[in-house]
Amino acid sequence: MNQNELWNKIKLKFKENANFDNNTYDTWINSVKPISYEGNVLTLELPTALHRDYWDRQLKSTFIEYAYAITQTDITPNLVLKGEVDDNNQNLKRFNEANGKSEIPHIDPHLNPNYTFDTFVIGQGNQMAHAAALAVSEDPGKVYNPLFFYGGVGLGKTHLMQAIGNKVLSSNPNAIVKYVTTEKFTNDFIDSLQNNKMQEFRKVYRNVDLLLIDDIQFLANKEGTQDEFFNTFNALYEDNKQIVMTADRLPNEINSLTDRLVSRFKWGLSVDITAPDMETRAAILRAKAKSESLAIDDNIMSYIASQIDSNVRELEGALSRIKAFADLKQEPITMDLVSEALRPLKLNKEKSAITPESIIKTTASYFRVTVKEIKGKKRVKAIVMPRQIAMYLSRELTDNSLPKIGEAFGGKDHTTVIHACDKISKQLATDSDLQNQIKDIKTEIKH
Numbered sequence: 001m002n003q004n005e006l007w008n009k010i011k012l013k014f015k016e017n018a019n020f021d022n023n024t025y026d027t028w029i030n031s032v033k034p035i036s037y038e039g040n041v042l043t044l045e046l047p048t049a050l051h052r053d054y055w056d057r058q059l060k061s062t063f064i065e066y067a068y069a070i071t072q073t074d075i076t077p078n079l080v081l082k083g084e085v086d087d088n089n090q091n092l093k094r095f096n097e098a099n100g101k102s103e104i105p106h107i108d109p110h111l112n113p114n115y116t117f118d119t120f121v122i123g124q125g126n127q128m129a130h131a132a133a134l135a136v137s138e139d140p141g142k143v144y145n146p147l148f149f150y151g152g153v154g155l156g157k158t159h160l161m162q163a164i165g166n167k168v169l170s171s172n173p174n175a176i177v178k179y180v181t182t183e184k185f186t187n188d189f190i191d192s193l194q195n196n197k198m199q200e201f202r203k204v205y206r207n208v209d210l211l212l213i214d215d216i217q218f219l220a221n222k223e224g225t226q227d228e229f230f231n232t233f234n235a236l237y238e239d240n241k242q243i244v245m246t247a248d249r250l251p252n253e254i255n256s257l258t259d260r261l262v263s264r265f266k267w268g269l270s271v272d273i274t275a276p277d278m279e280t281r282a283a284i285l286r287a288k289a290k291s292e293s294l295a296i297d298d299n300i301m302s303y304i305a306s307q308i309d310s311n312v313r314e315l316e317g318a319l320s321r322i323k324a325f326a327d328l329k330q331e332p333i334t335m336d337l338v339s340e341a342l343r344p345l346k347l348n349k350e351k352s353a354i355t356p357e358s359i360i361k362t363t364a365s366y367f368r369v370t371v372k373e374i375k376g377k378k379r380v381k382a383i384v385m386p387r388q389i390a391m392y393l394s395r396e397l398t399d400n401s402l403p404k405i406g407e408a409f410g411g412k413d414h415t416t417v418i419h420a421c422d423k424i425s426k427q428l429a430t431d432s433d434l435q436n437q438i439k440d441i442k443t444e445i446k447h
C-alpha cells in the first residue's frame with residue numbers, strides 16, 4: 001500500500017465513523033496531504049500550525065486506531081507543515097520531539113464562566129455593544145474586526161468581552177480563545193524578552209482564534225509593547241482571527257498610542273458603553289437577586305437602584321451588603337433593612353463628597369483665581385494651569401466620567417480634560433514644584 005491508498009482508507013474511516021459534519025471533515029481531514037509511507041510511519045502534511053495542534057490534541061489516537069484496523073500494525077503519524085516537508089532535519093526533529101506533545105502550548109482562555117450573554121442585562125447604555133458582541137460571537141473574524149468597547153469603570157466591558165469568548169467556546173470547544181489584560185500582555189512580553197522566549201510568546205499569542213484584550217489604555221507610553229501588539233494584531237488579522245479590545249476611552253484619545261495602531265483599530269467597530277439608566281439598574285438588580293435566590297420586593301429594588309447610580313459594580317456591592325445584613329440579622333429584606341444597610345455608603349459619599357465642583361473651588365482659591373475663571377475660556381497661563389490641575393484632580397479623585405468632568409468645567413469637551421490630565425501627569429514626573437502644589441491642594445480638598 002502506498003501513502004495515498006493508506007490515507008484514502010483512513011479518510012474513509014474518519015468520514016464513516018468520526019461523526020464529523022461536512023465542514024469539520026473538510027477542515028481537519030480533507031485538507032491533509034499524504035507525503036510518504038515508510039516503515040510504520042505515515043507522513044502527513046497539514047496546512048497550518050493550528051491543524052497540527054488540533055491533530056496532536058484530538059485526532060492522533062483515532063488515526064492510530066483506524067490505521068491499525070486497516071493494516072493490523074501500529075502506524076505512527078508524522079505531522080509536518082507545508083514548507084517543512086523538504087527540510088529533512090527539521091522534519092526529523094519535529095517528529096522526534098512530537099510524541100504527543102503539541103507544538104502550540106496549551107492556552108488557558110482565562111474566562112469567568114459567569115460572564116455570559118445570559119447573565120448580561122441589556123439596557124439603553126449597552127444595547128449597541130451587546131448587539132455587536134453577539135454578532136461577533138456568532139461569526140468571529142468575519143463581521144466587526146477588531147471590535148472595540150470603550151466606557152467608564154464597572155459598566156460591563158469585561159463581562160461582554162468574555163461573553164463572546166464563552167459563546168465561541170460553547171459553539172466550538174476546539175476554538176483557541178485567550179483573554180488577557182493589557183498588563184498581563186505587557187508582562188508576558190517583557191518576561192519573554194528577558195528570558196529569550198519570544199518564540200514561545202508569539203506561539204501563544206499568534207495561534208489563537210479569538211484574542212480578548214482588556215484595558216488597552218495601559219498601552220499608553222509603552223512603545224515596545226505597542227510594537228509587539230501591532231505585530232500580533234497584524235498576524236491575527238491577516239489570518240481572519242477575531243480581536244476584541246476594551247479601553248476607558250477611544251483609541252485616538254489614548255496618550256501616545258501610535259497612529260498605526262489607532263488606524264488599525266478603526267478598521268473594525270468601536271462602540272461605547274454608558275452608565276445604566278434607572279430602569280436598567282433595577283433590571284440588573286432583579287437579575288442578580290434572582291440568581292442568588294434573594295427575595296426582594298419590586299419597590300425596594302427601585303429604591304436601591306435610585307440610591308446607587310454610579311456603575312454596575314457598585315450596584316452589585318450594595319446588593320451583597322444588603323444580603324449580608326439580612327443574613328446577619330436573620331431578617332427579611334425590608335425597606336428599613338435596606339436603608340440601614342446602605343446608610344454608611346450614602347454617609348460616606350456625602351462626607352467625602354469630593355466632586356469636580358469642590359475641587360475647582362479649592363484649586364481656584366489655592367492659586368488665587370476665581371471659580372468663574374477656571375470654568376471660563378481664558379487661555380492665559382495663570383488660569384490655564386490651575387484649570388488643568390483641577391481637571392487632573394477631578395479625574396483622580398472622583399468617579400466622574402470624562403464628559404461629566406468637562407461639563408463641570410463650564411461645558412468643556414472631554415478631549416480637553418484628557419489633554420489636561422495627560423499634560424499634568426507628564427509634568428508631574430519631573431516637576432517637583434508641581435508635585436508639592438498638588439500634594440497641598442489634595443490635603444485641602446480632603447479636609
Ligand SMILES: Nc1ncnc2c1ncn2[C@@H]1O[C@H](COP(=O)(O)OP(=O)(O)OP(=O)(O)O)[C@@H](O)[C@H]1O
Pocket residue numbers: 119120121122123126151152153154155156157158159160284312313316
Ligand atoms: N448589563 C449588565 N448585566 C449584568 N451584569 C453586569 C452588567 N454590566 C456590568 N455587570 C456586572 O458588573 C460588574 C462590573 O463589570 P465589568 O467588570 O465587566 O466592568 P468593566 O466595564 O470592564 O469595568 P473596568 O473598566 O473597571 O474593568 C461585573 O460583575 C459584571 O458582571
